Amino acid sequence: MQSDSIFFLLALITIVSSIVMISAHRPIDSALSFIVTLVSIAALFALVNATFLFVVQIIIYAGAILSLILFIIMFLNIKDENLPDERYKNYWLLGTSLIVAPFSFILIDLILRSNIALKAQISEEFGTIKDVGLTLFDKWILPFELVSILLLVALIGAVILSKKEA
Amino acid sequence: MTNEFIALAVPGLLVLSAVFLLLFGLSSHYTKNRGYYITLGTLVVSFLISASGVSEKHSMDLLPGIFNSMLVYDTFGATFISLFLLGGFFTLAIAKSFIDSTDYFTHESFVLLLLSLFGMVVLSMANELITAFISLEIASMSVYILVGLNRDSLKASEAFFKYLLLGSFAASFYLLGMMFIYAQAKSTNLDIIAHYVLSTDIHSQLLIIAGSMLIMITIMFKIASVPFGAWVLDVYEGASLPITAYMAGVFKIAVFAFALRMFLLDYIQFEAYYDILIIGGALVTMVGGSLLAIIQNSVKKMLAASSVVHSGYLLIAFASTSEDTSGAASAIIFYLFAYFISAIGAFGVLSYISQGSAKTINYDDLNGLARTNPIIAASLTVFMLSLAGFPSTIGFIGKFYIFTSAIEAGYTLFAIFGAITAFISIYYYFKVIMHLYFKENPHMKVHYGYKISFAFIVLSAFTVLWGGVGTSLLFNLPGINALNELARFAIESLAM
Amino acid sequence: MLEKYMILSIILFSIGIVGLISRRNIIVIYMSIELLLNAVNLSLIAISADTADASAQVVSMLIIAITASEAALFMALFVVLFRNKASLDVNLFDILGNKR
Amino acid sequence: MSDSTLLSTLLLSPLISAALIFFINMLFLNPRQSLFTFLALTGSGVSAVLALIVSYQSYFHAQVFTSHLFTWLSIGEFTIELALKADALGSFMLLFVAPVSFLIHLYASGYMDKDKSYGRFFTYFNLFIFFMFLLVLADNPIIMFIGWEGVGLVSYALIGFYFEDIQNTYAGNKAFIVNRVGDFGFLSALMLLFIEAGSAGFSFDSIFLSLAQIDPSMLSLIAFLLFVGAMGKSAQIPLFVWLPDAMAGPTPVSALIHAATMVTAGVYMVARFAPLYTMTPDISLFIAYVGAFSALFAAIVATRQYDIKKILAYSTMSQLGFMFMALGVGAYSTALFHMFTHAFFKGLLFMAAGYIIVAFHHKQDIRELQGIRKSLPLLFVMMFTASLSISAIPPLSAFFSKDAIMGALYASGHVELFLMALVASLLTAYYMFRMVFVLFYSQKTQSTKKSSKSMLYPMVVLTVLSVFAGLLNLPELFGGNLNISNWLNLLDKELLLPHAKELLLISVNTLLILGVILYTYKRYAYTQAIHKESQENLVAKKFYVDEIYTLLITQPLHYLSIFFEQKISHGIIDRLINLSALYYARAGILFSYLENGNVRFYALYMLIGVVSGFVYLYWALRGVL
Amino acid sequence: MSSLSLIIFLPILAALFLFLKRLNITVVKVIYMLVTFTVLYLSLELYINFDPEASMQFVVLHPWISEYGINYHVGVDGVSLGIVMMNAILMPLVAIALYKQRDKKGYWINLLFVQGGVMGAALSLDLMLFYLFWEIMLLPIFFMIGLFGYGKKNFIAMKFNIYTILGSLMMLISILYIAVAYKEQFGSYSFALDELKDLRLSSGESLLVFGGFMLAFAIKIPIFPFHTWLSDTYRSAPTGIVIVMSSLMAKLGTYAIWRFLFTMFSETSHEVAPYFIGLGLFGLIYFGISAMSQTHLKRMFALSSASHLSLIVVGFFIYDIYGLIGSSYLIVSHALSSAAIFLMAGMLYERTDTYSIAMLGGIARIAPKFALFFAFFSLSIVGIPLTSGFVAEVLIILGAFHYNIYVGFIAATSILIAMMFMFRMISRVLYGELRDATAGFEDLRMHELFALVPLALLILAMGIFPNYFIQKIEPTASSYTSQKEAPSYDK
Numbered sequence A: 001m002q003s004d005s006i007f008f009l010l011a012l013i014t015i016v017s018s019i020v021m022i023s024a025h026r027p028i029d030s031a032l033s034f035i036v037t038l039v040s041i042a043a044l045f046a047l048v049n050a051t052f053l054f055v056v057q058i059i060i061y062a063g064a065i066l067s068l069i070l071f072i073i074m075f076l077n078i079k080d081e082n083l084p085d086e087r088y089k090n091y092w093l094l095g096t097s098l099i100v101a102p103f104s105f106i107l108i109d110l111i112l113r114s115n116i117a118l119k120a121q122i123s124e125e126f127g128t129i130k131d132v133g134l135t136l137f138d139k140w141i142l143p144f145e146l147v148s149i150l151l152l153v154a155l156i157g158a159v160i161l162s163k164k165e166a
Numbered sequence B: 001m002t003n004e005f006i007a008l009a010v011p012g013l014l015v016l017s018a019v020f021l022l023l024f025g026l027s028s029h030y031t032k033n034r035g036y037y038i039t040l041g042t043l044v045v046s047f048l049i050s051a052s053g054v055s056e057k058h059s060m061d062l063l064p065g066i067f068n069s070m071l072v073y074d075t076f077g078a079t080f081i082s083l084f085l086l087g088g089f090f091t092l093a094i095a096k097s098f099i100d101s102t103d104y105f106t107h108e109s110f111v112l113l114l115l116s117l118f119g120m121v122v123l124s125m126a127n128e129l130i131t132a133f134i135s136l137e138i139a140s141m142s143v144y145i146l147v148g149l150n151r152d153s154l155k156a157s158e159a160f161f162k163y164l165l166l167g168s169f170a171a172s173f174y175l176l177g178m179m180f181i182y183a184q185a186k187s188t189n190l191d192i193i194a195h196y197v198l199s200t201d202i203h204s205q206l207l208i209i210a211g212s213m214l215i216m217i218t219i220m221f222k223i224a225s226v227p228f229g230a231w232v233l234d235v236y237e238g239a240s241l242p243i244t245a246y247m248a249g250v251f252k253i254a255v256f257a258f259a260l261r262m263f264l265l266d267y268i269q270f271e272a273y274y275d276i277l278i279i280g281g282a283l284v285t286m287v288g289g290s291l292l293a294i295i296q297n298s299v300k301k302m303l304a305a306s307s308v309v310h311s312g313y314l315l316i317a318f319a320s321t322s323e324d325t326s327g328a329a330s331a332i333i334f335y336l337f338a339y340f341i342s343a344i345g346a347f348g349v350l351s352y353i354s355q356g357s358a359k360t361i362n363y364d365d366l367n368g369l370a371r372t373n374p375i376i377a378a379s380l381t382v383f384m385l386s387l388a389g390f391p392s393t394i395g396f397i398g399k400f401y402i403f404t405s406a407i408e409a410g411y412t413l414f415a416i417f418g419a420i421t422a423f424i425s426i427y428y429y430f431k432v433i434m435h436l437y438f439k440e441n442p443h444m445k446v447h448y449g450y451k452i453s454f455a456f457i458v459l460s461a462f463t464v465l466w467g468g469v470g471t472s473l474l475f476n477l478p479g480i481n482a483l484n485e486l487a488r489f490a491i492e493s494l495a496m
Numbered sequence C: 001m002l003e004k005y006m007i008l009s010i011i012l013f014s015i016g017i018v019g020l021i022s023r024r025n026i027i028v029i030y031m032s033i034e035l036l037l038n039a040v041n042l043s044l045i046a047i048s049a050d051t052a053d054a055s056a057q058v059v060s061m062l063i064i065a066i067t068a069s070e071a072a073l074f075m076a077l078f079v080v081l082f083r084n085k086a087s088l089d090v091n092l093f094d095i096l097g098n099k100r
Numbered sequence D: 001m002s003d004s005t006l007l008s009t010l011l012l013s014p015l016i017s018a019a020l021i022f023f024i025n026m027l028f029l030n031p032r033q034s035l036f037t038f039l040a041l042t043g044s045g046v047s048a049v050l051a052l053i054v055s056y057q058s059y060f061h062a063q064v065f066t067s068h069l070f071t072w073l074s075i076g077e078f079t080i081e082l083a084l085k086a087d088a089l090g091s092f093m094l095l096f097v098a099p100v101s102f103l104i105h106l107y108a109s110g111y112m113d114k115d116k117s118y119g120r121f122f123t124y125f126n127l128f129i130f131f132m133f134l135l136v137l138a139d140n141p142i143i144m145f146i147g148w149e150g151v152g153l154v155s156y157a158l159i160g161f162y163f164e165d166i167q168n169t170y171a172g173n174k175a176f177i178v179n180r181v182g183d184f185g186f187l188s189a190l191m192l193l194f195i196e197a198g199s200a201g202f203s204f205d206s207i208f209l210s211l212a213q214i215d216p217s218m219l220s221l222i223a224f225l226l227f228v229g230a231m232g233k234s235a236q237i238p239l240f241v242w243l244p245d246a247m248a249g250p251t252p253v254s255a256l257i258h259a260a261t262m263v264t265a266g267v268y269m270v271a272r273f274a275p276l277y278t279m280t281p282d283i284s285l286f287i288a289y290v291g292a293f294s295a296l297f298a299a300i301v302a303t304r305q306y307d308i309k310k311i312l313a314y315s316t317m318s319q320l321g322f323m324f325m326a327l328g329v330g331a332y333s334t335a336l337f338h339m340f341t342h343a344f345f346k347g348l349l350f351m352a353a354g355y356i357i358v359a360f361h362h363k364q365d366i367r368e369l370q371g372i373r374k375s376l377p378l379l380f381v382m383m384f385t386a387s388l389s390i391s392a393i394p395p396l397s398a399f400f401s402k403d404a405i406m407g408a409l410y411a412s413g414h415v416e417l418f419l420m421a422l423v424a425s426l427l428t429a430y431y432m433f434r435m436v437f438v439l440f441y442s443q444k445t446q447s448t449k450k451s452s453k454s455m456l457y458p459m460v461v462l463t464v465l466s467v468f469a470g471l472l473n474l475p476e477l478f479g480g481n482l483n484i485s486n487w488l489n490l491l492d493k494e495l496l497l498p499h500a501k502e503l504l505l506i507s508v509n510t511l512l513i514l515g516v517i518l519y520t521y522k523r524y525a526y527t528q529a530i531h532k533e534s535q536e537n538l539v540a541k542k543f544y545v546d547e548i549y550t551l552l553i554t555q556p557l558h559y560l561s562i563f564f565e566q567k568i569s570h571g572i573i574d575r576l577i578n579l580s581a582l583y584y585a586r587a588g589i590l591f592s593y594l595e596n597g598n599v600r601f602y603a604l605y606m607l608i609g610v611v612s613g614f615v616y617l618y619w620a621l622r623g624v625l
Numbered sequence E: 001m002s003s004l005s006l007i008i009f010l011p012i013l014a015a016l017f018l019f020l021k022r023l024n025i026t027v028v029k030v031i032y033m034l035v036t037f038t039v040l041y042l043s044l045e046l047y048i049n050f051d052p053e054a055s056m057q058f059v060v061l062h063p064w065i066s067e068y069g070i071n072y073h074v075g076v077d078g079v080s081l082g083i084v085m086m087n088a089i090l091m092p093l094v095a096i097a098l099y100k101q102r103d104k105k106g107y108w109i110n111l112l113f114v115q116g117g118v119m120g121a122a123l124s125l126d127l128m129l130f131y132l133f134w135e136i137m138l139l140p141i142f143f144m145i146g147l148f149g150y151g152k153k154n155f156i157a158m159k160f161n162i163y164t165i166l167g168s169l170m171m172l173i174s175i176l177y178i179a180v181a182y183k184e185q186f187g188s189y190s191f192a193l194d195e196l197k198d199l200r201l202s203s204g205e206s207l208l209v210f211g212g213f214m215l216a217f218a219i220k221i222p223i224f225p226f227h228t229w230l231s232d233t234y235r236s237a238p239t240g241i242v243i244v245m246s247s248l249m250a251k252l253g254t255y256a257i258w259r260f261l262f263t264m265f266s267e268t269s270h271e272v273a274p275y276f277i278g279l280g281l282f283g284l285i286y287f288g289i290s291a292m293s294q295t296h297l298k299r300m301f302a303l304s305s306a307s308h309l310s311l312i313v314v315g316f317f318i319y320d321i322y323g324l325i326g327s328s329y330l331i332v333s334h335a336l337s338s339a340a341i342f343l344m345a346g347m348l349y350e351r352t353d354t355y356s357i358a359m360l361g362g363i364a365r366i367a368p369k370f371a372l373f374f375a376f377f378s379l380s381i382v383g384i385p386l387t388s389g390f391v392a393e394v395l396i397i398l399g400a401f402h403y404n405i406y407v408g409f410i411a412a413t414s415i416l417i418a419m420m421f422m423f424r425m426i427s428r429v430l431y432g433e434l435r436d437a438t439a440g441f442e443d444l445r446m447h448e449l450f451a452l453v454p455l456a457l458l459i460l461a462m463g464i465f466p467n468y469f470i471q472k473i474e475p476t477a478s479s480y481t482s483q484k485e486a487p488s489y490d491k
Helices: A002-023 A027-047 A051-075 A089-113 A129-139 A141-162 B003-024 B032-051 B075-094 B096-101 B107-125 B129-147 B154-185 B190-199 B206-222 B231-238 B241-265 B267-294 B299-320 B327-354 B374-388 B394-408 B412-437 B451-469 B480-494 C002-022 C026-051 C055-085 D003-027 D033-061 D088-111 D118-137 D141-159 D166-200 D204-213 D216-233 D242-248 D251-260 D262-272 D274-278 D281-302 D308-328 D332-359 D377-390 D397-412 D415-440 D453-473 D483-488 D499-524 D542-594 D599-623 E003-020 E025-049 E078-098 E105-123 E127-136 E138-148 E153-186 E203-220 E228-236 E239-264 E266-292 E297-318 E321-352 E368-382 E388-403 E405-412 E414-430 E446-464 E466-488
Strands: B059-061 B072-074 D065-075 D078-086 E057-065 E070-076
Touching: A002 A027, A002 A089, A002 C002, A002 C026, A027 A051, A027 C002, A027 C026, A051 A129, A051 C026, A051 C055, A089 B206, A089 C002, A089 D599, A129 A141, A129 C055, A141 B107, A141 B129, A141 C055, B003 B032, B003 B059, B003 B072, B003 B075, B003 B107, B032 B075, B032 B096, B032 B107, B072 B075, B075 B096, B075 B107, B075 B241, B075 B327, B075 B451, B075 B480, B096 B241, B096 B327, B096 B451, B107 B129, B107 B241, B129 B154, B129 B206, B129 B241, B129 C055, B154 B190, B154 B206, B154 B231, B154 C002, B154 C026, B154 C055, B154 D599, B190 B206, B190 B241, B190 B267, B206 B241, B206 B267, B206 D599, B231 B241, B231 B299, B241 B267, B241 B299, B241 B327, B241 B480, B267 B299, B267 B412, B267 D542, B267 D599, B299 B327, B299 B374, B299 B394, B299 B412, B327 B374, B327 B394, B327 B451, B327 B480, B374 B394, B374 B412, B374 B451, B394 B412, B394 B451, B394 E153, B412 E138, B412 E153, B451 B480, B480 E057, C002 C026, C002 D599, C026 C055, D003 D033, D003 D065, D003 D078, D003 D118, D003 E368, D033 D065, D033 D088, D033 D118, D065 D141, D065 E321, D065 E388, D065 E466, D078 D088, D078 D118, D078 D141, D088 D118, D088 D251, D088 D262, D088 D332, D088 D453, D088 D483, D118 D141, D118 D251, D118 D262, D141 D166, D141 D216, D141 D242, D141 D251, D141 D262, D141 E388, D166 D204, D166 D216, D166 D242, D166 E388, D166 E405, D166 E414, D204 D274, D216 D262, D216 D274, D216 D281, D242 D251, D242 D308, D251 D262, D251 D308, D251 D332, D262 D274, D262 D308, D262 D332, D274 D281, D281 D308, D281 D415, D281 D542, D308 D332, D308 D397, D308 D415, D332 D377, D332 D397, D332 D453, D332 D483, D377 D397, D377 D415, D377 D453, D397 D415, D397 D453, D397 D499, D415 D499, D453 D483, D542 E228, D542 E266, E003 E025, E003 E057, E003 E070, E003 E078, E003 E105, E025 E078, E025 E105, E057 E127, E070 E078, E070 E105, E070 E127, E078 E105, E078 E239, E078 E321, E078 E446, E078 E466, E105 E127, E105 E138, E105 E239, E127 E138, E127 E153, E127 E239, E138 E153, E138 E239, E153 E203, E153 E228, E203 E239, E203 E266, E228 E239, E228 E297, E239 E266, E239 E297, E239 E321, E266 E297, E266 E405, E266 E414, E297 E321, E297 E388, E297 E405, E297 E414, E321 E368, E321 E388, E321 E446, E321 E466, E368 E388, E368 E414, E368 E446, E388 E405, E388 E414, E388 E446, E405 E414, E446 E466
Parallel strands: none
Antiparallel strands: B059 B072, D065 D078, E057 E070
16 A cells, blocks of 8 residues: 555656656756656665666666756756747647547556456565576676667767867 | 578678678778678578568468567468569669769668668568558658758658658558557457458458558558559659669569558459559559659659559559469569569669769750760660560560459559550650650760679560560570569469 | 556656657657656566566666667767757757658 | 452452552652552453442342452451342443543542642542442442441541642541441441341341341331441531532542542442331331431532532532431332442543643632633533433433332332422422523633643543433333342332323423523623622521531530540649658658657657557456456 | 460560660661561461461460459450551551651551550460550550650640559459459459359449449540540540550450450340440440541541440440441441541541641642542541442441440441541532631652551441451351350340
């Protein structure tokens, strides 16, 4: 019961902050509320004992990626007059939400209709770095290696694209 | 040579070569020509290796101990790998003139090309959703970057931006779908999912149906089916010509490789739910594509829009696949080959005559080409005829297979619909021919500086014709029959 | 618990879609895409907990890695776009469309 | 010479001569005119001699000549042999067709002297004779039809011979087109006939044998359609309009084709199908009425004509009407006999007219030609004789033939026909002598230029013939024994009048005609009455028939043509096609508004695609949920 | 290589050779002549060795796409013989007539190509092979109009192309449909004509499939209301291709009705025959009347061709021996006549630079040979006796009367309709006063005569001795009608 109420609280925070994130006018506000979202998601990870992922989420997302975004915002020195004129933003938000609604409804309905939970007994080790690491190198070595190549590609791309003109 | 060796040699060679080039590019010995020929050589060698696996039916889990059954090496994969390696080879070979006359094709671009091919190779062997996704991302990301290669061009940057943004959006659907499937089947391995699907009733498959639908959306995005393919015109226009050819001809093959494997292995059970959707998608794709193609002034955009129409035909065949016959699926393979050879040829001619300039080639720019460069004009004509599905070209045989399989699956009406869009497509393809031959204003003569481009344009044109009429009766060359045989082997190996 | 997580992740996913389509500021759009992926991750973790198998966590970790590579490209993109137009308004980038 | 070679030679010699003239004319730059003359005269001369032999044999020895050339067509039951057969009827036709043709050839060689198209003229002329012989000698209706169309075709070419004036060629067109309307009937009839009776072969004999099996109404239809063919060729109401215009051709053409030979083909054809017509009395009566009306109509119109050739043309039509009347009441041989005599006197009249035209600088209007007796006395005699003959003054040839017709009409009991024939016959005398008196009996005198002798000789021969030809079929009344009728041995009805009645009829008739001649003399000889005639009344305007045809047929067709081509083909069908293409392109432009280059919209489309896909899926899964 | 394959591929290969090799134009013409005369020689040999009693002869069968049962399968019988001969005869003659005028290599290449295409389509016994040749013929026509045409040639070339391909694609779907249906019934695909005969389709299906085929043929023939491409296309196209279209392609459309539809769907053909007879008769009159107000010479001939082709369609759908033979005969006969008349129209244009009837006149005065031939060929179209057209029309009309008396009457109007405009045209063009355009009109040159004389002789020969020619087709035709009559008795 306790975990349920914590879940609802976190869920609420996540949803609200993400709504703020998509509706804030200035990117810096969005970024800050996105941090809130990410952190509460991380908390949700922790709620189901995924401790390692909790850490990863905080470090990589809230730490690295968000800092990158903030850095970019600062780096590009975006002033208010650089921001797009979004007069019809709220209509757009409302309209798109209406379009998305059936999609969410159908998926939620399907989830509710399916009996998917196994409710397996969670072992002590679950979610620890050892558990995740073993699984990763035992079963997921190939995707892991592939990701490295993906990162290589992204690296090359970032280099090519942001290189000053020769 | 064991099968494992062949299976691993191709991606390995591609990665090694890519890494070598990446480093070699920094050395002072590097010249563009050397980089080009190293890439070309890699492609030839890897094509030869992979082609050795297409002639017989085989299927094996690749190193199950290490890879945890995530890769499968079978004729199906080998066929597709050979197809797009060949495609990549042709693209590159024809683009020689273009590459030489532009300065943004640096060594990184060859690396990216090789890596994208690597991604595709893994994608077509992938038997697991995450592996497939990552390799798809490798391939697409390389292509995103290749699209934006020309940083000086606003168009290229914009195309890169659109492609990247929408591509990421589409990719998130894939992940959501994968998550749904995982939630239900508790695995991402295609074999296990297939087993799960067969052993449960529909009530415990709802999320799999929804999830694979989401995955299908990504696939539809990649093959630019309406309404997920709105990016295609802009991106194709923004990208440089060889890259456009590469996207239109080669990338599509890899996507279909995975789509077919996934669909034929797992989701053929849900045919009843998907077919109408796919067919509906095919219809709007064909109509939308032809509507867009008919109004274009730029030949490149026309070809881009028409590639949408061709995706529509492929979707018809896709919907016509069924468990008991291999016809529709092998029709897809054949059609992919037919399309890539024609499209690469067509784009190749454009890149040949544009010689690296960023200028958009309008219909009027083709005027009088037949007078100054008759062979090139004739080749372009052949490609146009093939794309239009004119008999005696390989494009016709492809359409023939697709329509046959559609009729066999009971979609006669849709075959008729396909025929109608094919008939509309006559307009814009023949418009090219018209401008080539009938308009007076002579085109500036293109000097025959790049023998290799020229030779491969002609070779593609010949292949197009040979694929349309060729029989093994003449000269003992493998003809349509042989191609057909290969396609059938490929499909049948899936079931092994 | 799994259903709740999944429902939450669908909601977050939907919010991400709304943000992606409605906003003109490219940074917000990028963050919306990140939100989409986070939504997927959330469910994956829940699945992992439900099945008591770390595989889903590994998958989620891989997704984070993929996100990182996307991030790299997006950052490069911001730079390129801002350099060109001195703005982050995506509506400004429409020279390729069919304008008639 | 065997029979069949003889017949073939008869048929082919004009063809060969035509071909030779044609090639010489085409291949050599300046061929000698005498060469053409020689070839043309040889061609027609040979056939004339052979024709006389054939008729002689047929008449005296009742010999039937046949010749089988080759199988023209053989499909299933439809076997058409190109076979020639000169039975009594055929020989009788040859008897006057061939010699008259020869004479007209002779005449024409003078008439066309120094004409630059001399060779072309004789090519056509000989070709014409060939087709005429084919028509006459054909042993089955299809071959007959070929000859039938062939003469029409050559006639077309000859009417438009002076093509420098496009009106002449229009006249030729009119002739051929109107003829083809008739041919339409003829061909349809033949087809029906074949379908009904052709299984046993399609020669005349076998057709007649199987006539009895045919349903009577069908038989009537066939008979009617055949007569439509005859109407066209023999210029009967309503298909007569071409004949007056056909006078645009050179005069020998008018003489040969539009008097002596071609126009009589209709009569010949009906006579040939006599077995058919005897079985369809209704149609026969119809023929008689058409003939009567044509005779009367033409005679009336002729009274107000001024062109010498047009008068003769209407006269021809009128005389043909007489023949059809006779055919209609079943007096086949009488009709043929009138055709026989008509060939001579009408040929003569046309030749004379041509002679006058050549002599007086191509003037044709009788008002301008007044007073030519002094300069052409011989011609006056000939023309006067011919006019007397056509007016049926005893004992000239037409008296016997026409009187036989009147007698037959009277005897058939159709008094109205008889009366119409009588009026027509009186009008004949009126218009012929109107012409004669205006031309020859005038105070004015005109001088002439010298004409070729070769024109005159044939006219002399014909004069003799038109005086004496009647004796060949002398009726019993005058001590004859109807030689020709017996020879022909057609299915004549017994239409005999008591001798007293017949004599009375003849006398009354003759007296009336003489009275009319007298009246005409009073009115036109040495007066200016001809100049005072009104040009505006119905008769002078030929009852507005041409105008009515234009209004009812030609113009509607033209408007219909424009309507079809511009309104339907282009206005509706092509427009629809072009518009559908245009609207597809328009739709493309509309659709391209969606491709507005804004990436958010692209994402929105994707979203819409996703949502609609899922809505469909949800709907498809409704049974499961 | 068998003679049939040689007939088909020799011209195509020669065309390819000429395309790839840069040659002097004279050499090109010489090669053209050599090839077409070789084809003519081979065709004559074929004609002489042709045995009317045997059905399919000189058959060549090679597997092509074996998985789908598609074969290279050619053969000749009485039906196709006419088309082959006509094609073989016309192509060299056309070249002789145009010998001096056309100095573009493309002209000759395309003509060769079209010859091969027509031969292939006429001789194929496999539906896919037929489709291949059927479509491939379009290309040279498209090119010829675009390269050597007049007026709005690009638009017209495109319109013609799209229009005809619409039909072809529907035919393709039909072909595929029956092949699939064959597989369902017999276990394997087949595109062979003689095997597909055994196929049984439900009446609705076969009606639709029939419609698909018919659409392709109807557009190419053209049957009302698919004719609107016709007059513009004929107007724009250069002489060589007008001849190909009117004499070969359109005829091929009618030929295909017999070859394919009557063979495969004899019952359906029989069911729908009344409609097509009606449509044909309507077209006969409609096109004929449309032609009457034409002022453009080629358009008039185009409509006149359409009118005759409608008659051919009527003859086929009457489906008795007279109709079939008559129509086959008319195919050949009209092909010869219209080829000649379009050739002459081309010569006329070349000398006067106009096709407008109103601007012509008086030609007969200064060019008697031209006038003679022009008139002769015009009249042969009208079908005057002793020309081949007459024989054909008589047979068709006979068949029509045999079928139904009213049909017969309407069909018989064909002897009226064509001449209504033809005679007027002859008068306007050949006779009357000389005009500016026709002043100094040059009479036929020697090479033109060489081309026209054989045509004229052939037309005459076919008109005077039809039996000799018809005996070659008759057994084939009667085998078809006897097939048909078997089911019709039990009605």
